[in-house]
Amino acid sequence: MAQYTTEALIIGIKNWGEADKIITLLSPERGRIKAAAFGCRRPKSALAGSLQMFNQVEVQVREGDRLDTIRSCSLLRAYRIMSTDFAAMAYGSFVAETASRLAIENFPQQDMYSRLQEIFEAFGRRNPRVAALAAAYQLLEYSGMQMSYQYCAECNRELEGDGGFAFDLGGALCRDCAGSRRRELGEYGVLAYSGEVREFILQLLELDWHSKPSFTVSGRTLVAAEALLLGYLRHIFEKPLKSLEFIRQIG
Structure with missing residues (x-):
């Protein structure tokens, strides 16, 4: 599957399963993106800190047939x-x-x-x-x-x-x-x-x-x-x- 990296604003978060989330992002190049963040509700997840509502982030996303997946995420700015x-x-x-x-x-x-x-x-x-x-x-x-x-x-x-x-x-x-x-x-x-x-x-x-x-x-x-x-x-x-x-x- 292809991967891409984009800057984005987090404009929606929905809990999914026992430890996952569905993240809605707004990207300047790709518009609205919906992607799964597997395991990000676990305290030790590398994604947990940055995937918060309203944050500006840089994400690496793997394209999927039905749903994209966030592979990594770095925080650019938090609107606290x-x-x-x-x-x-x-x-x-x-x-x-x-x-x-x-x-x-x-x-x-x-x-x-x-x-x-x-x-x-x-x-x-x-x-x-x-x-x-x-x-x-x-x-x-x-x-x-x-x-x-x-x-x-x-x-x-x-x-x-x-x-x-x-x-x-x-x-x-x-x-x-x-x-x-x-x-x-x-x-x-x-x-x-x-x-x-x-x-x-x-x-x-x-x-x-x-x-x-x-x-x-x-x-x-x-x-x-x-x-x-x-x-x-x-x-x-x-x-x-x-x-x-x-x-x-x-x-």
Whole structure:
């Protein structure tokens, strides 16, 4: 079997069998990788220390017919805030799970990989709830499933003021098209989409992870932007993210 070596971020871990794990990695050259780490849950395993959630590692992987196998792993960087702070851990898990769902296997993901490095680095300096929201909106931009925020998905008119949002269209609707859709499908056919929410999302998309944010947001606008994101993610993934339960548990 062929072997390859790649730098990667660990974005998912699942216990498997009595002493093994399935590791989900994001590689800049190979995209999403799922590989078995045999024996890594044993205390004396050479893999145990480095194969931890959120770590940046260099791995040697052997390709398999059904599942690749991690042969060796060296730690490049540990983003420790997400291992010691429960809020950062919970929201970081949401970001990692979102990246795992969006990334493609055997397809280069250099942009997503680089952005995720910036996001993990910034988690210790930012409000984790806002950081996770900005991260998910930005990661969508690298996925091919990004949403349209400034132009109507029906008539392509530039949006002004309030309108609506349709998950099945992956984009915003102007006031007229939102009204038509509500009359056709009822209130559940379109989500409310205010001008304030649109401006906030655009700020999140432009957020510079290397500097402090220069904006403030009301609780109502924050909740509305979260509802829009989570509704769209559930629409494209067809099920809720498991990490949301972790976030609910920490309150």
